[in-house]
Amino acid sequence: MFILAEMKHVTRIPPELFHLKLNEAIAGELNKKLANKVVLNVGLCIALYDITNLQESFIIPGDGASHTQVTFRYIVFKPFIEEILMGKIRSCSQEGVHISLGFFDDIIIPPTALQHPSRFDETEQAWIWEYDTGDGSKHDLFMDAGETIRFRVTGEIFQETCPAGPSLAETTENSENKIPYMLYGSINEPGLGLLSWWDN
Amino acid sequence: MEIVNANVATLCNYEVMTHLQKMKDTRKKQTGQLATITYETIRYLEGTPCQTYTSNNVIECLKALEQFNITKNEKLMIINIPPTTALEIQLIVEESEERLTEQHVEEILKICAKYLNVTPKNNDDVEEG
Numbered sequence: 011m012f013i014l015a016e017m018k019h020v021t022r023i024p025p026e027l028f029h030l031k032l033n034e035a036i037a038g039e040l041n042k043k044l045a046n047k048v049v050l051n052v053g054l055c056i057a058l059y060d061i062t063n064l065q066e067s068f069i070i071p072g073d074g075a076s077h078t079q080v081t082f083r084y085i086v087f088k089p090f091i092e093e094i095l096m097g098k099i100r101s102c103s104q105e106g107v108h109i110s111l112g113f114f115d116d117i118i119i120p121p122t123a124l125q126h127p128s129r130f131d132e133t134e135q136a137w138i139w140e141y142d143t144g145d146g147s148k149h150d151l152f153m154d155a156g157e158t159i160r161f162r163v164t165g166e167i168f169q170e171t172c173p174a175g176p177s178l179a180e181t182t183e184n185s186e187n188k189i190p191y192m193l194y195g196s197i198n199e200p201g202l203g204l205l206s207w208w209d210n
Numbered sequence: 211m212e213i214v215n216a217n218v219a220t221l222c223n224y225e226v227m228t229h230l231q232k233m234k235d236t237r238k239k240q241t242g243q244l245a246t247i248t249y250e251t252i253r254y255l256e257g258t259p260c261q262t263y264t265s266n267n268v269i270e271c272l273k274a275l276e277q278f279n280i281t282k283n284e285k286l287m288i289i290n291i292p293p294t295t296a297l298e299i300q301l302i303v304e305e306s307e308e309r310l311t312e313q314h315v316e317e318i319l320k321i322c323a324k325y326l327n328v329t330p331k332n333n334d335d336v337e338e339g
Contacts (some may be wrong), residue, residue, distance in 0.1 A: 011290065012221040016214040045244035052216045056247055057230060083218060085226055087251075094287055094301055097256065113250035114286075160291075162301075201297045208297065 011089040013057055016054050019043075019080050023067075025074045033061060036080055044084060048190040051168050053088030054114055087114060089163045089193070094202075099157050102136045107153055109161065109195065116192045121162060123196035125203055139203070157204050165194035224260040224268055224289045227252065259292055262327045271325035271337075278318065279309050292326040293319065 019040065027035040037058050044055040062080035070077060089095055089184045097109040097117060107124065109117040121128065125139040131152075137149040153159070197203040230248050234240070253260070257293065268289060277284050280303055287302045296315050300306045306315070322328055 012226045013216075014218045014221060015216050016218045018212040018214050041244045042242065046247035047243070049213070052213060056226070056251055057233060057244065059229065060254075081214065085221065085229065088217075090283060092304075093283070094291060097290060110255035113247055151266070199301065201295075201301045208295075 011087060011093060011095060012056070013053065013086050013088050014083045015049075015055075015086045016062070016081065016083050018079065020079050022076050022077050028076075028151070030045065032067070032078070035106070036061065036064070036078060038078070040082060040084075048084070048168070050190070053086040054191055056085040056087055056113075059083040059085050088166075091163055091165065093163045094160060095163060095195075096158060096160050099153055099155050099159055101155050102130070102153060104130060106139055107159075107197075109159060114193075116189050117161075117195055118192070119195045119197055122181045123164065123198055125198055133144060139207075151204070151207060153204060157206070159204055160195070160202050161195035161197050162202060163193055164196045167192045167194075217329055220286060222260070222268070222286055223255050223258055224263045226263070227255040228265075230255075258290070259326060259328060260290065267325045268329075271321060274321045274325065275318070278314055288318070288322065289326070292322040292328045294322070294328050295319075 021036050021039050022037045023032070023039065027038070030038070040058050045057060046055065048054050059082075061080055061082045065079040067078040068074040069075075095111070100108040100110040100115060101106070104121075106118050106120040110113075110121065111117070121130070121137075124137060125141075127140045128137050130137055130141060134152070136155075137153045139153070141149045141151050143149050156181045169188050169190055169192070171190045201208055211269050230252050234248060234252070242310065271309045272285060275288065280288075291298075291302075293302060296312075296319070299310070299315050300320055303310060310318075
């Protein structure tokens with residue numbers, strides 16, 4: 011579920027950081043810039059892994075800071091499609107089951123990817139798998155918030171969340187609710203779903 | 211900023227956990243977003259089986275898994291979420307019925323139990339659930 015991404019960046023080290031070692035200062039600046047951010051089509055950045063290349067630093071007229079081109083590798087959260095992950099149910103809604111991994115919350119299992127047949131209970135606010143016991147009767151299996159769930163990643167969607175230009179001023183409210191990185195999951199296979207469903 | 215290669219290598223949960231813990235121990239006080247994300251990620255990873263691994267165990271386990279006809283990603287999933295039942299192997303390994311014999315499945319479960327500190331559960335009625 012974690013990968014390394016190699017990136018190149020010109021890092022600006024302000025003069026107040028000149029007392030630090032260059033490596034440390036750069037690592038600090040890169041982490042400040044990227045940690046806990048989603049990079050489009052790369053994934054959710056976690057932390058700097060290592061610096062692979064440092065080029066000469068240079069100074070730009072009128073700026074006391076030094077600028078260094080640096081190549082580095084960053085730990086990124088990006089599960090591959092078809093990967094099996096474990097998470098906790100955050101909530102259930104008509105749109106499906108929302109799952110959290112603690113550090114990443116934008117995972118949803120749409121109703122069509124739940125075990126079949128499932129229904130949504132409005133009063134309990136939970137999805138229920140109507141498990142067929144084999145003798146004609148049904149057994150309701152609830153998917154309550156907080157339960158540990160195993161699911162398969164089936165899709166991912168990245169969205170550009172840059173602020174809209176002034177001409178689109180009316181639509182700026184929408185851009186604030188945009189989710190930069192969304193994962194879709196499924197549990198419609200034997201073995202997937204709440205862990206308690208499958209240990210006999 | 212320029213992305214040179216969006217996927218240089220894949221890391222297993224154990225590698226990420228040790229790296230983050232090392233960072234937490236050696237660096238001075240972390241601040242802002244970095245502190246949040248490392249705290250949350252470590253907390254998630256500490257809830258997974260990889261908390262009990264040692265790097266030797268993982269290497270030995272991968273060596274033991276080499277004899278089977280399974281892909282790199284499938285091995286990664288075995289390390290990250292070590293299977294304890296035949297059903298879980300079915301989930302991880304695509305078309306496992308054709309690619310692995312029952313004996314192979316048994317052996318994989320044994321390898322996981324040996325190196326990854328999980329206790330296999332013996333439920334033979336896989337289809338029942």
